[in-house]
Amino acid sequence: MREAHFWLLQLVTGLVLIVLLGLHMIVIHLETILGFLGLGAGGAVAYASVMERAASSPWTWFYIIFLALALYHGLYGLRTIILELTLSRTASTVVTVLLVIVGIAAFSFGTYVTWQAYAG
């Protein structure tokens, strides 16, 4: 893939994240608005509520995909900001490799936790 493809992927993940993070924010925070719509859940961060979502397959898929897209979008954006300093080629590669490692580590950790909560 060329840089232009990564950039296009940045735009696409950005658009998808508006929907996914929008849903996440509404479910977790906007109880009052959910209430107006007659979906009043409330207490989305109570343990029972959290584990109920953790035990459901759709939510598990939602969180894993959401995490992958958010990490790609966020870390690619961070890389853009850092590479704007026009570092040497070696330094740019080091930055890229480090961010890929951070991304893979964070994704593995998040997926492990999600899977444990789902299966356990």
Place this chain on the structure above:
Amino acid sequence: MAEGRKRENYLGIKGWVRAGRYGLERYLYFLQRLTGFGLIIYLLIHLYETSFRLRGEVTWEGVMGLFDQPVFAVLEYVVMAAFIFHALNGLRLVIEELGFALGKPRRPVYPYETSLQRQRPFMWAIGVLIIVFLVVSLYDFLV
């Protein structure tokens, strides 16, 4: 790259915050980066914080209890506000990047109108939308 000599007009880290004599869009661009940076750092912290759900109800409620203080309620709203700005301004950037909402090409007849000026109404529309969302979510946080 630097090869030991000074690069002309090279701003380095200063270039991240210095908008110079550019217009409002340049400041939105700076805010887009600032909110983006904040959100990715928050995501990594959030990933760790939410992993406590594996340690059982007592630990989880203990961690959540920490966040009951007013200072965290304010910080949560800051994250929400950063998301609202980043999402809607980002939507504007994607739409403009793909060539929409730029107006039709026209002859350069005096008084000249720059492409930036033609994008302004769209920017203001997004701006109003951002403010509406900020107010609605603030209402929800306060109630």
